[in-house]
Amino acid sequence: MFDKLGERLKNIARNLSGKGRLSASQVKESMRDIRRALLEADVNLNVAQDFVSEVENEAVARKIYDSFTPAETIIQIVGEKLIGLIGKAEPLVLDKQPSSILLVGLQGSGKTTTAIKLGIFLKSKGKNPFLIPADVKRPAAFEQLRDMAERENLPYFSERLDNEVKLCKQALSRSVLKRYDTLIFDTAGRLHIDIEMLKQIKQIKETVNPSEILLVADSMTGQDAVNIAQEFENALGITGIILTKMDGDARGGAALSMRKVTGKPIKFIGIGEKVDALEVLHPERLASRILGMGDLKTLQEKAEKAVEKEEVEKFQKKIQEGKLDLEDFLGQIKQLKRIGPLDALLDMFPGGKGLKKMMDEKQMVRTEAIIQSMTPKERQNPSILDSSRRKRIASGSGTSVQDINRLLKEFKMAQKLLKQMKGRGGPAALSSFFR
């Protein structure tokens, strides 16, 4: 089965938690994982390799080896670069009167279905579209477009001609008479290496002078996507890409390849057989798809965690200076809660058994409540906590004075522990644990 990049990245993150800084081989390994995941998503080999080396360079530039949250940094870079590569959603350019849209692509990529979807989309935007079945080659291509257009109440060019170029010309003059403002030409499927067929589409292009030439491409396309896109681009100069059949489980990496080699935007994504199943591009969504992540939220959360890096560094400095206060303690408890089951972690930690009781999950909730009921001054300097202050905090946090006494005792213990560990490589181990 496909290992999803998202899962792989999460694994990297998991493997690294508690290990502190990255080694060069770990970086290499994660770059290999990213490359593999991209290849499994059908991103072209060269595109994938370029991408990975860019990620690696950027990671080094962001001082990945010094980072306390290396996995998060890598994930953030991958997400940023991927979204950058996918590009922004760009609207259709319909600058003529009437404007023509030429749909081109290989056989079976979904041009006819897309033509209907585009017609419905444009109509919903207040346009007056006109469909032209310009495929006289495939048996019943005309009937397919006609039946769908009739069902959706979209006007179409119903004359039958053997010559596509003439057909397009006639359709164009008809549209002027009827005052259609947008013409959608559904052309025959053709291979990107079929010289005769490419010559024909060039003639059509010259005849209709289109505002948009959209390459309709199957999201399941493999490594050949680069050749297909490149050849259509060379022959016609496309203006954008429509990615079809994204309602399946194809990861759609081909889109990345096509975008990269042509530099042309991905304008729409087909997400089903229903006639309204056409979406404008959402770069984040496509990026999540290629990465194999359910949504990009995870990615963003990971990225946000990287921001906490500064906090971690501040914390480590405090430990080294022996100035840990209850404020830091609270911050660490909050972070710890995110890591998950603590027992196993604490066992690996020198002196962890002493802390274990304090870090007990239920106990942690109580500890958090207590510290939150303190004033900032009290948190920074627990020694000022006299009995009246303790009573106030107990009633504020729904605990007892004994609970507060216990916490303060444990906190003192932890401070003592930290001092003992100082100079033995202890603080580094502790801070990586607290990350």
Next chain:
Amino acid sequence: MNLRKTLQKTRDNFSKKLRNLFGKRDPKALVDFENLLIESDFGVDTAVSLVGTLEKTTPENYLSSLKKELINILNVSVGGNDYTKPIVELYVGVNGVGKTTTIGKRGWTLHGEGKKVLLASGDTFRTGAVEQLSKWGERINSDVVQSGYGADPAAVCFDAVDAAVAREIDYVLIDTAGRLHTRNDLMEEMKKIKKVLKRKREDLPQETILVVDGTTGQNALQQAKQFNEAIGITGIALTKLDGTAKGGIVVSIVNDIGIPVKYIGIGEEKGDLIPFSAEDFVTAILEE
């Protein structure tokens, strides 16, 4: 069109590079060989495993052992063909892979062999599908069993078998609607078609052919797995090999699932569907 000529582009891109690489007689060339396989849609796993095979031999034997290994993988023994008339072939696959065209071409071949062919349009969903199949019916002088848009495809298949028995038909070729393997409802519909055919006669359909687009990447493996799990595939028709795509994923499919490739589509003309032979195919790809 013949196989050699059609695969010209593939050979230009694949065989020439391969010969260049192997010509170096250097084990280091295997890194580039792995990349070449990936660029040909073999997928990372299969590429790594083929490199592993070549690592066991010496550089001068790379080409011959690659040929041997590929033929070995692609040569899946097929059971006996002593079928009882009518022989029912069910064609399935995702959208736009070329099911109807493949059926048309297959019908053309059988027609040329003097067989009586009946086409059945089990695609009651896509508009124009019935017309498309009917046009093929005219070309190859076959009747087409059909029903209206939105009709139950299983019922069409049921009628087709009845008609075939009554008219002493040799082959019934059933077209089905394109369906993504992730669509549960449509996969269930397909199971029903098979069940109805089985109820008609236990040995029907004798062939269930998964049509795979040769330009498809790694997703083709998922398609094959899911379709096979749902209804049991007996063979693969690999289409659109007249472009620059190498169809390398088919090696992974055959290797993983053990379903043989039966036909390859190498063009849009009536005669452009040829029976697959591992030996011929591998030779055509690897030769100069």
